[in-house]
Amino acid sequence: xxxxxxxxxxxxxxxxxxxxxxxxxxxxxxxxxxxxxxxxxxxxxxxxxxxxxxxxxxxxxxxxxxxx
Amino acid sequence: xxxxxxxxxxxxxxxxxxxxxxxxxxxxxxxxxxxxxxxxxxxxxxxxxxxxxxxxxxxxxxxxxxxxxxxxxxxxxxxxxxxxxxxxxxxxxxxxxxxxxxxxxxxxxxxxxxxxxxxxxxxxxxxxxxxxxxxxxxxxxxxxxxxxxxxxxxxxxxxxxxxxxxxxxxxxxxxxxxxxxxxxxxxxxxxxxxxxxxxxxxxxxxxxxxxxxxxxxxxxxxxxxxxxxxxxxxxxxxxxxxxxxxxxxxxxxxxxxxxxxxxxxxxxxxxxxxxxxxxxxxxxxxxxxxxxxxxxxxxxxxxxxxxxxxxxxxxxxxxxxxxxxxxxxxxxxxxxxxxxxxxxxxxxxxxxxxxxxxxxxxxxxxxxxxxxxxxxxxxxxxxxxxxxxxxxxxxxxxxxxxxxxxxxxxxxxxxxxxxxxxxxxxxxxxxxxxxxxxxxxxxxxxxxxxxxxxxxxxxxxxxxxxxxxxxxxxxxxxxxxxxxxxxxxxxxxxxxxxxxxxxxxxxxxxxxxxxxxxxxxxxxxxxxxxxxxxxxxxxxxxxxxxxxxxxxxxxxxxxxxxxxxxxxxxxxxxxxxxxxxxxxxxxxxxxxxxxxxxxxxx
Numbered sequence: 001x002x003x004x005x006x007x008x009x010x011x012x013x014x015x016x017x018x019x020x021x022x023x024x025x026x027x028x029x030x031x032x033x034x035x036x037x038x039x040x041x042x043x044x045x046x047x048x049x050x051x052x053x054x055x056x057x058x059x060x061x062x063x064x065x066x067x068x
Numbered sequence: 069x070x071x072x073x074x075x076x077x078x079x080x081x082x083x084x085x086x087x088x089x090x091x092x093x094x095x096x097x098x099x100x101x102x103x104x105x106x107x108x109x110x111x112x113x114x115x116x117x118x119x120x121x122x123x124x125x126x127x128x129x130x131x132x133x134x135x136x137x138x139x140x141x142x143x144x145x146x147x148x149x150x151x152x153x154x155x156x157x158x159x160x161x162x163x164x165x166x167x168x169x170x171x172x173x174x175x176x177x178x179x180x181x182x183x184x185x186x187x188x189x190x191x192x193x194x195x196x197x198x199x200x201x202x203x204x205x206x207x208x209x210x211x212x213x214x215x216x217x218x219x220x221x222x223x224x225x226x227x228x229x230x231x232x233x234x235x236x237x238x239x240x241x242x243x244x245x246x247x248x249x250x251x252x253x254x255x256x257x258x259x260x261x262x263x264x265x266x267x268x269x270x271x272x273x274x275x276x277x278x279x280x281x282x283x284x285x286x287x288x289x290x291x292x293x294x295x296x297x298x299x300x301x302x303x304x305x306x307x308x309x310x311x312x313x314x315x316x317x318x319x320x321x322x323x324x325x326x327x328x329x330x331x332x333x334x335x336x337x338x339x340x341x342x343x344x345x346x347x348x349x350x351x352x353x354x355x356x357x358x359x360x361x362x363x364x365x366x367x368x369x370x371x372x373x374x375x376x377x378x379x380x381x382x383x384x385x386x387x388x389x390x391x392x393x394x395x396x397x398x399x400x401x402x403x404x405x406x407x408x409x410x411x412x413x414x415x416x417x418x419x420x421x422x423x424x425x426x427x428x429x430x431x432x433x434x435x436x437x438x439x440x441x442x443x444x445x446x447x448x449x450x451x452x453x454x455x456x457x458x459x460x461x462x463x464x465x466x467x468x469x470x471x472x473x474x475x476x477x478x479x480x481x482x483x484x485x486x487x488x489x490x491x492x493x494x495x496x497x498x499x500x501x502x503x504x505x506x507x508x509x510x511x512x513x514x515x516x517x518x519x520x521x522x523x524x525x526x527x528x529x530x531x532x533x534x535x536x537x538x539x540x541x542x543x544x545x546x547x548x549x550x551x552x553x554x555x556x557x558x559x560x561x562x563x564x565x566x567x568x569x570x571x572x573x574x575x576x577x578x579x580x581x582x583x584x585x586x587x588x589x590x591x592x593x594x595x596x597x598x599x600x601x602x603x604x605x606x607x608x609x610x611x612x613x614x615x616x617x618x619x620x621x622x623x624x625x626x627x628x629x630x631x632x633x634x635x636x637x638x639x640x641x642x643x644x645x646x647x648x649x650x651x652x653x654x655x656x657x658x659x660x661x662x663x664x665x666x667x668x669x670x
Contacts, residue, residue, distance in 0.1 A: 003425060004424065004425075004426065012132075018134060025276065026136065026276070026277070026278060026553060026554050026555075026556075027553060036548070040547055040548060040549025041546050041548060041549075042548040046548075063544060063545055063546030064546050065285075065286060065543060065544065065546065066285075067286075
């Protein structure tokens with residue numbers, strides 16, 4: 001910091017670095033996200049846990065577009 | 069605008085030069101000060117210095133942080149275009165991590181950024197820039213122009229509904245005018261569109277390196293689409309209103325072309341990546357840069373110098389000369405060669421070390437916290453400006469002629485923008501043409517920078533339809549993948565090139581031991597507001613204001629400086645700046661040292 005006099009820092013500069021034990025979002029845990037498939041598709045389980053299969057499309061050729 | 073009383077001086081009558089300063093300048097964010105010497109006899113500005121009293125230090129405190137946090141920290145650089153920083157930071161991180169987000173995520177980011185351009189340009193143009201062109205202001209500064217405007221028929225009256233130019237000016241009046249109020253409503257709707265895609269305005273909550281967290285439902289896109297169609301009437305009217313008012317100014321004040329005129333030195337780093345081509349690898353940056361939906365480019369005297377992002381990256385130089393920093397050339401370089409093996413200069417952002425040295429403002433030596441970014445073309449260090457963003461983007465896209473979609477097309481001499489039918493107005497094709505003066509020379513001045521802004525809102529609206537179609541196509545096919553997994557590498561370099569709303573934006577990052585070793589964001593305002601560099605080249609504001617003619621009818625006693633303000637505001641300034649103003653006889657009575665954090669502004 002050049003010639004500027006600065007005080008002793010209260011925290012280390014890399015305090016916000018990853019804390020062990022806390023889940024990292026960039027790992028993609030599919031087992032924790034039901035309804036999300038690895039090929040990038042999703043099914044009705046993404047939207048609801050109540051009888052999700054009933055909400056899937058009735059034909060295989062139809063795309064599965066769950067409402068969120 | 070705060071104006072201080074003219075300083076009384078016995079020599080005031082003899083002196084031709086009157087010192088005037090606007091510090092801070094209002095209706096923009098930040099601590100920009102413009103200090104000028106005005107020659108009232110010849111009615112022009114003789115000298116100008118642009119200064120900032122604010123030190124940010126992002127490059128200092130980013131060191132040692134987790135690189136994944138970079139987007140969330142750097143978004144706080146700006147309170148109006150923060151998402152541009154998030155996006156740019158994620159571009160740089162994706163290069164460093166070696167990942168490419170899924171195409172649907174790219175469409176969502178592009179839609180969010182399109183909404184941001186529409187929001188920010190509308191609120192700045194209609195609620196801030198137009199105050200300088202409104203009836204109340206023109207009545208005070210140029211009453212004869214207003215009298216003429218009362219009888220001047222507006223050529224595009226059937227589109228916007230205002231019969232005369234004076235009617236348009238009345239509609240610009242702050243808080244009362246109809247156009248002013250409609251623009252506020254549009255800025256609200258466009259912000260809603262932004263939030264649908266990026267979660268929160270202006271610091272996005274659903275954008276991450278590697279993709280987005282936005283749930284890609286059909287309604288995500290249709291909600292956006294219905295709002296987009298709702299503002300189309302305004303967008304079409306806005307372009308017509310801008311054309312009418314600016315054409316009238318050229319007609320009513322012959323020679324107004326020279327106000328804020330500067331040699332055409334424009335830079336654009338490109339916006340909206342094309343997911344079909346872009347893989348975020350440095351090695352292929354030239355290819356995917358050219359396929360962006362706003363083509364990057366450097367334009368000198370109306371000619372395209374390069375649109376290769378690798379050349380653009382390697383030519384960047386951060387100069388000192390009038391800034392409150394110590395030089396870093398004796399420090400250890402971080403990156404000696406880029407991933408293609410090209411040597412990287414010590415003055416490149418990858419190698420920069422920020423060493424702040426607070427000191428008094430002295431216009432003969434150091435006077436600003438802004439450094440002087442320049443682009444080295446092999447011979448000269450060019451002081452590029454962004455022209456407030458839109459003029460550079462449109463010019464670069466026009467000259468490259470690479471953008472070819474059903475909605476927007478670069479034609480070589482301009483940009484054609486097709487907007488579909490809206491509530492009141494039919495389908496329309498607008499064309500922005502590269503501006504030239506009466507002698508046919510390329511023209512970059514205050515009015516053309518402002519005019520380009522209205523056209524770029526139309527550009528963003530049109531290209532958003534293209535992104536919507538592509539996004540919906542994927543959703544309908546059952547694709548919902550919006551995120552790519554990644555690991556943070558031990559060592560890597562990355563750079564992101566994007567367009568902040570007011571112009572070019574780059575983020576340069578070096579990772580060592582999974583932490584940030586060096587991080588340098590270069591947003592548009594350091595380029596525009598830069599002070600004189602070590603070669604003595606003035607920054608773009610200084611250059612544009614210097615020698616600008618004064619058309620205001622007021623004398624030194626009640627001078628508003630509207631021509632200077634129009635010039636500075638045409639660049640869409642955004643230093644976290646403001647305005648007090650003083651008139652004097654050319655000598656300093658007292659020197660004040662501005663506090664580092666702009667404390668007087670609260």
